[in-house]
Amino acid sequence: MARKQDGLYQRGEIWWVRFNHHGREIRRSTGTTDRTAAEEYRDQLKASLWRQEKLGERPEYRWEEAVERWLIDRLDRPTAYNWKLTLRWLHPHLCGVRLADITRERIEAIKRAKQKEGVKPRTVNDVLNVIRSILRAAHEWEWIDRAPVVKTLQEPTRRVRYLTDAEEVRLLREVPEHMAPIVRFALCTGLRMSNILGLEWSQIDMTRRVAWVHPDQAKESKAIPVPLNSDAAQILREQMGQHLSHVFTYQGEPMRRVNGRAWRNALQRAGIENFTFHCLRHTWASRHIQSGTSLHALMEMGGWSDVDMVRKYAHFGAEHLVEHAERIARSAQKSAHKEKATG
Structure with a gap:
């Protein structure tokens, strides 16, 4: 239970400040378990409020x-x-x-x-x-004069992990029943987990076979058009009537995530390693490139803001370069035939 005295009280082990300042309640954590330090914090806070009021100083935000x-x-x-x-x-x-x-x-x-x-x-x-x-x-917000430089770590270049056809079959066999349509829909549309779980019927037009993600739902803060192929449309028809607003639910309620223990256990039973839910998006993109979809079309469907972000999938669609590669082989063969003829 919180213990209050002299404008200080404890929540757990941490001391908090609570007092009235001109009719406004001030309540803040001191961030310390030491009472003496908490008292000093309280006194400094009261002095700071006085200076703000009397001297026009900028508040010291925390x-x-x-x-x-x-x-x-x-x-x-x-x-x-x-x-x-x-x-x-x-x-x-x-x-x-x-x-x-x-x-x-x-x-x-x-x-x-x-x-x-x-x-x-x-x-x-x-x-x-x-x-x-x-x-x-x-x-x-002008709460501080400058923001310090924050240096991030260098991240290693990661290989694109995608499902093989055999892995897809095993995964769909092992995931819980309510997850299977979500996995299938991710492979059909390339949508991120949050966009799939947040998808509402109001965002779908089955007549035109399109869906859409609103700008405030998208990672890049711009609307994403979602063309629905025949597989995606069939999945949606299977989900009809299960919930009034949301497409994918569990026990009658919308879900927030599907990458928890049940997901990890399914991957383990399926013998699939180094794979996350987001890798379903990689699988979708890789399959599009292998099927001849252009990088620019993929960029639009995936909601990426820059074509450079989809170039990591380009190597999956190198079939059009085989003809150029074959030129060396033909030249080598010609040279061999020529040497044989002159020999």
């Missing part, structure tokens, strides 16, 4: 205030769930810290702390990118 404002504008984004997980991990490192005190050195310490967990560079960069985005936003 990390959690910036997080709250930054996140409110992004709660409807597809990646909001992942941001919340990252912010939860960052909380003990930055809670109660003034934005002006979040220096490059402090960020480097956070980077090292995440690296010690043995995670991949990309996971470390996810944390750093959230910090950078929040601090840049704080600079735009």
Whole structure:
């Protein structure tokens, strides 16, 4: 239970400040378990409020205030769930810290702390990118004079992982029944998990066989047209009548994610390694290129903002270059025949 005294109270082990300032309730975490440090924080906060009022000084905003404002504008984004997980991990490192005190050195310490967990560079960069985005936003709000430089780690170039036909059969046999239509739809459309799970019937026109992702649902913040091939249309017909608003549900409720334990267990039973749900999108893109779809058409269907982002799939469609490669073989054969004739 929280213990209150002298404007201080505890939530768990952490001391919090709570008092009234001109009719406005001030309540903040001190970020410390030490009562003396919490008292100092309280006194500094009251002095800061006085200077703001009497001397016109700029408020000293803290990390959690910036997080709250930054996140409110992004709660409807597809990646909001992942941001919340990252912010939860960052909380003990930055809670109660003034934005002006979040220096490059402090960020480097956070980077090292995440690296010690043995995670991949990309996971470390996810944390750093959230910090950078929040601090840049704080600079735009004029909460800080400048945002510190945040250096991310170099990520190794990864090979494109995609399903073979045999792996697809095994995966669909092993995933839970409610997941199978989602996996099939991902392979038909290339949509990201959040866009599939958030897909509503109002975003589908079965007559024209198209669906669409709204700009506020898309990673690149622009609308994505989703042409529905015959397989995708059949999957949607199978889902009709199961829910009033959402296409894909489980036990009558919309889902937030399908890459949890059931997904991992299905991959293990199917004998599929180094594969994530996002690799279904890679599979879709790779199959399009192998079937002759142009990079520009793939870019539009996949909602990418730059053709360079789809070039990693280009090597799957090298059939048109075979004729050029064969020229060397024909020349070599001609040279051999010529030498034989003159020999």
